[in-house]
Amino acid sequence: MHFHPGITSPLRKADDTPLDWVVVRENSEGEYAGLGGRNLAGRGPGNEMALQTSLFTEKGCERIMRFAFDLARQRDRKKVSSVTKSNAQQYGMVLWDEVFQRVAADYPDVETESVLVDAMSAKFVLHPEDLSVVVASNLNADILSDLGSALAGSLGLAASANLNPDRRFPSMFEPVHGSAPDIAGQGLANPIGAIGSAALMLDHFGLADEATRVREAIEATTAAGLLTPDVGGTARTGQVVESVLAHL
Structure with a gap:
């Protein structure tokens, strides 16, 4: 998220605080994997059900996280913030968290944090100066990248x-x-x-x-x-x- 000169941000903090961060989005699996389906429509109106299944693989999580860490090493602020929701999504997001902890051990020179997606939404608004590289799953990064660009103006x-x-x-x-x-x-x-x-x-x-x-x-x-x-x-x-x- 880059804040351009001459463009007014809705964030008052942007008036006197340098703000610049990157959202790294896993774009091949996660919540947009397309797994699931709609069933039971034959039972009549009001009885149809839909399943939308998220897909998290250890390989997919590690690939996007290593990309984020390598990117952070190239920036002035060497920090990666992982976005999670493992307090409510106890399988896919717990795997995400475990892979993040394992990958982070290979980058001792990079600062890390793991933040729940709702708290990260608030952080984008209240403390964006603390962000550098934000890595998130397909859905979470989709939403946060739009929020970030709106904050830029x-x-x-x-x-x-x-x-x-x-x-x-x-x-x-x-x-x-x-x-x-x-x-x-x-x-x-x-x-x-x-x-x-x-x-x-x-x-x-x-x-x-x-x-x-x-x-x-x-x-x-x-x-x-x-x-x-x-x-x-x-x-x-x-x-x-x-x-x-x-x-x-």
Whole structure:
């Protein structure tokens, strides 16, 4: 979650406190594994049942957690916060917690904490300065990443990378927000999330200097007050894009 100059955050703390953290999301299993089904509809109205089963594998948990720890080692604040709900989900999330404790032992130089998802939601608002890398399951990270981008000022600001860690298959880079058909073609959409996602793609390609140039061009644009309506401005989508290109 990056807080851009010139964009007002709903957090008063952002006015005078440097805030910058990353949400690392497990994106191939967890609560979105698609296991379950709907049954018993034949018994008549009101009798149907649905099962939605979460999938947690030791391998999947370890893979995303090691990615989070490796990322934390590259940041100024070397800390990983694990998001859990093991007080209520006594199987999948307990496995998550156990794997986190085991993986953390291999990174003695990285500070750690394990926080229940409801408490982490509050922490995003009350103590975001204590965050650096937040690792969470598919559903929990989905919700928290949207909360984080809203705290930065708009869902239109947040970039994301869907990474294949072993690079056997292509990765995908896109803004955190979904589609917005109600404003399509009107020039109202905020392009910063999409442009920032391109910077993440450049990072993935090993082009760190080029990625930095893109981010600096975004910040120069917002600092100049060229903002789309979602962050309190009047600029059109194309005007923001042209400004970013000019600053490049």
